[in-house]
Amino acid sequence: MTNTDREQKVVKEVKDKKVLQKLSGLGPVLALIVLALITTVMNPSFLDPNNLLNLLRQVSINGLIAFGMTFVILTGGIDLSVGAILALTSALSAMMITSGVPTLIAMLIGIIFGGLLGGLNGLLITKGGAAPFIASLATMTIFRGATYVFTDGNPITSKVMNDSFIFQFIGRGYFFGIPVPVIIMLISFLILYMLLHKMTFGRKTYALGGNEKAAFVSGIKVNLTKTWIYVISGIMSSAAGMILISRLSSAQPDAGTGFEMDAIAAVVLGGTSLAGGRGRIFGTLIGALIIGTLNNGMNLIGISSFYQQIVKGIVIIIAVLIDRRKKV
Amino acid sequence: MKIDMIGISKSFGNNHVLRDVDFHLGSAEVHALMGENGAGKSTLMNILTGLINSDSGTILVDDQEVHFNGPKDAEEHGISFIHQEMNNFGEMTVLENMFLNNEVKNKWGIVDEKTMRTAALKIFKTLHINYDLNEIIGNLSIGAQQMIEISKAMMSDAKVIIMDEPTAALTNSEITSLFTTVNNLKAQGVSFIYISHRVEENMKIADKITIMRDGHTVDESLISDNSVEKIVTNMVGRDIGDFYPERHVHAGKKVLSVSHFESEGKFHDINFTVEAGEILGFSGLMGSGRTEVMRAIFGVDHRNAGDLLINDKKVKITSPSDAIQHGIGFVTENRKDEGLILDFSVSENIIMPSLKDLVKKYFIDEKVKDDFVNLLVKRLTIKTEGTDINAGSLSGGNQQKVVLAKWIGAGSNILILDEPTRGVDVGAKREIYDLINELTDRGVAIIMVSSDLPEILAMSDRIAVMYEGQMMAIVDNSHHVTESDIMTLATGGKMND
Structure with a gap:
């Protein structure tokens, strides 16, 4: 074997690998297109602009949570408490608005509080050394319980809330014909995209998931970075909560139950590895859209919500199987 | 059979x-x-x-x-x-x-x-x-x-x-x-x-x-x-001359002093200094505390007592990020575990300790990054089909060069090398020795921990020997120091004069 033979072979392998990587990045997009096509064939009104905008609005809440979850999963962690954070912070904001605090300030406080709750997860995981699954499982129960205590188990709704223009606007308003939640989702996406792919914070996030020990020895402040990532997850969850209370005109103590599963599903469908270190936030956006299209499409076609759950589960399994085959 | x-x-x-x-x-x-x-x-x-x-x-x-x-x-x-x-x-x-x-x-x-x-x-x-x-x-x-x-x-x-x-x-x-x-x-x-x-x-x-x-x-x-x-x-397949390159000693002023380092159960009262342009070899059996001392200097592990002085000023280092700020780099003994992220690209690995330096107005400047990486790959002659292939797919020698590139890129002027040539083949070994010499020529102070006695004797200007957590001696590496002298110290004996 001559060296040039070997080199040429390596070059070819590298090229093949790059092509494969590019294609695999497109996998979720392809799945979304196929899904949309099938739905359109079954019911052409899927493509109705109103339906599409409606779909996007439905996606926005899961999208926001899943963006935060992407950072968490990239580090190899998981945040099960997102739904409970959503419930607790949105109840807090609703209560404040009801008692006369200006809407914007009340919501901002709710979101900051969400960041603090996320920070608590971060501290339990970094300083406390708890496994992310266990830590966030525990805080999920605590935050949910706290919500019931705080609301006494009753929904919070009031005339003040419903009379507030901003309150209405956040969840139900339009801006140049586009639903406000969709705009919030897209702006959040852009900011987090820049944070993940264009700034050092993103490199650190990937490094933590790739090999935490090597990241530490390379001078990355592992605990600090990780804590911030859980703060981001908390912020995104409570931001989603603000949209939800506006859409429902009330804060429900059981709001957000099971949202963690949809968010994790969106991240995984988007091609991010649960082992950490590999994935993209664009994939998560697509993953959230796939779940949204499934829900929307099955409603349009008239599949009962019981079957919808089964179909969603099957889609996730197919995605994972394809992903595994790719790696082999 | x-x-x-x-x-x-x-x-x-x-x-x-x-x-x-x-x-x-x-x-x-x-x-x-x-x-x-x-x-x-x-x-x-x-x-x-x-x-x-x-x-x-x-x-x-x-x-x-x-x-x-x-x-x-x-x-x-x-x-x-x-x-x-x-x-x-x-x-x-x-x-x-x-x-x-x-x-x-x-x-x-x-x-x-x-x-x-x-x-x-x-x-x-x-x-x-x-x-x-x-x-x-x-x-x-x-x-x-x-x-x-x-x-x-x-x-x-x-x-x-x-x-x-x-x-x-x-x-x-x-x-x-x-x-x-x-x-x-x-x-x-x-x-x-x-x-x-x-x-x-x-x-x-x-x-x-x-x-x-x-x-x-x-x-x-x-x-x-x-x-x-x-x-x-x-x-x-070719004559690579002497296995080890020739050393020209030109130690300068003291850059690092370790004073009364203590860590319970690991090492006791460790004192030594390193000068600019010097290679201080660290010998001793595995478990003698060599690696542990290095990890304490770099802030990977905690110590119970002791001061660290850089350029005669006391510094506080409690984490690798502190150490990097003070110009220290650390090539760990276990390259696959702590040195590299194997399924990340060569480029992503090299930039890890230098992320800050690549930022222009909040964002990583792609061009600055590429130039930075390409320069290092070229300077260290890392054999790779591009900077975006996984570090794990390189040979042991080239992986080690990627780890060295990380620290050279970070501008370290005190470099700790723990078993720098372990699992590295002969040709690449010589390249790493040459590189170490080149670094000391530019005034970088090097601490080289190695279990390979011929390597320690050939490359070090002075040799520190540890035994069961104690510093046995620091000897000038003149020609009459032999492998058996070092082994004697490393097993708790005294060196004959």
């Missing part, structure tokens, strides 16, 4: 890995198999143990042609392969590991621990070793785990044992006892195929040597007809 591999060829696609290779192993013989990474050693051994099939050629065991359909088949014929990464289950006991998937059961299907215990102890006795069979195997030293691997091989009645880099993680005393065991077994008629990058070690243990290069056998001869220079020249 005698093995003859004749005319073995193997290609993967267009890639001819082995071309008409001959390999002859006599009975009761230790046969060193050497060659740079990619020379074809592993493929040859995988063919011998039936893991892959050859395209052509024959294998004779005691002059009978054989075909093995996998390692299990080879094992039944008395050929055992002890891999570099041992297949232990760290959470299980020694006994459980020794009989894994091979348990002795009574007629009810219950595991018969008593019989297994007796069998294990019998093997231990023939090897002159003794370990607690109930001990969790992960708690034992690497050397002990290796002995247990050998015991397993002997249990399956091995007549030929293949060992791949057995001493890479062993202390000197463990190497000595490994060699004793190897010689004992040889006296009982067992043959060894011994694969190691350490030339001096092969000279010590082997009877014969086969050298491979680019899929060919380039030399097969008695070890007594060889010298280090001859072996190295045969391996790399």
Whole structure:
């Protein structure tokens, strides 16, 4: 074997690998297109602009949570408490608005509080050394319980809330014909995209998931970075909560139950590895859209919500199987 | 048992890995198999143990042609392969590991621990070793785990044992006892195929040597007809001059002082200084506290007491990020675990300690990043098909260069190198030595921890020797310092004047 033979072979392998990587990045997009096509064939009104905008609005809440979850999963962690954070912070904001605090300030406080709750997860995981699954499982129960205590188990709704223009606007308003939640989702996406792919914070996030020990020895402040990532997850969850209370005109103590599963599903469908270190936030956006299209499409076609759950589960399994085959 | 591999060829696609290779192993013989990474050693051994099939050629065991359909088949014929990464289950006991998937059961299907215990102890006795069979195997030293691997091989009645880099993680005393065991077994008629990058070690243990290069056998001869220079020249196919480059000492002013470093159970009252442009070698057995001191300096591990002075100013370092800010870099001993993110690209690995320097107005500047990475790849002659391929797919030597590139890129002027040439082939070793010399020429202070005594003696300006957490001595490396002087200190003795 001559060296040039070997080199040429390596070059070819590298090229093949790059092509494969590019294609695999497109996998979720392809799945979304196929899904949309099938739905359109079954019911052409899927493509109705109103339906599409409606779909996007439905996606926005899961999208926001899943963006935060992407950072968490990239580090190899998981945040099960997102739904409970959503419930607790949105109840807090609703209560404040009801008692006369200006809407914007009340919501901002709710979101900051969400960041603090996320920070608590971060501290339990970094300083406390708890496994992310266990830590966030525990805080999920605590935050949910706290919500019931705080609301006494009753929904919070009031005339003040419903009379507030901003309150209405956040969840139900339009801006140049586009639903406000969709705009919030897209702006959040852009900011987090820049944070993940264009700034050092993103490199650190990937490094933590790739090999935490090597990241530490390379001078990355592992605990600090990780804590911030859980703060981001908390912020995104409570931001989603603000949209939800506006859409429902009330804060429900059981709001957000099971949202963690949809968010994790969106991240995984988007091609991010649960082992950490590999994935993209664009994939998560697509993953959230796939779940949204499934829900929307099955409603349009008239599949009962019981079957919808089964179909969603099957889609996730197919995605994972394809992903595994790719790696082999 | 005698093995003859004749005319073995193997290609993967267009890639001819082995071309008409001959390999002859006599009975009761230790046969060193050497060659740079990619020379074809592993493929040859995988063919011998039936893991892959050859395209052509024959294998004779005691002059009978054989075909093995996998390692299990080879094992039944008395050929055992002890891999570099041992297949232990760290959470299980020694006994459980020794009989894994091979348990002795009574007629009810219950595991018969008593019989297994007796069998294990019998093997231990023939090897002159003794370990607690109930001990969790992960708690034992690497050397002990290796002995247990050998015991397993002997249990399956091995007549030929293949060992791949057995001493890479062993202390000197463990190497000595490994060699004793190897010689004992040889006296009982067992043959060894011994694969190691350490030339001096092969000279010590082997009877014969086969050298491979680019899929060919380039030399097969008695070890007594060889010298280090001859072996190295045969391996790399060219004369690389002296194995070690010449050192020009030009130490400057003191840059780092370690004073009264303490860490309970690890090391006690450690004091030393390093000067700009100097290589301070750190010798000692594994477990003597060398690595632990380095980890404490760099802030990876905590210490109980002691001060660190850089340029005569006291500094507080409690984490690697503090250390990096003070210009310290650390090439850890376990490259795959702490040095690199193997499935990240060369580029992503190199920039890790220097992320801040690549930022322009909040964002990473892609062009600055690419220039930075390309410059380092070129300067360190890292052989890679592009900076975006995974670091894990490079050879050991090139992986090590990526780790060095990280710290050179971060502008470290105090560089701690822990076993910088472990698992690195001969050609790349020399390149790393040259690089270390070049760094000291530019005034970088280097602390080099190494278990490789010839390396320590050839490269260091001064040598610090540790023993059981204590600093035994720091000696000037003049020509009359010998390996045995260092070994004496490293085992707790005093050096003769």
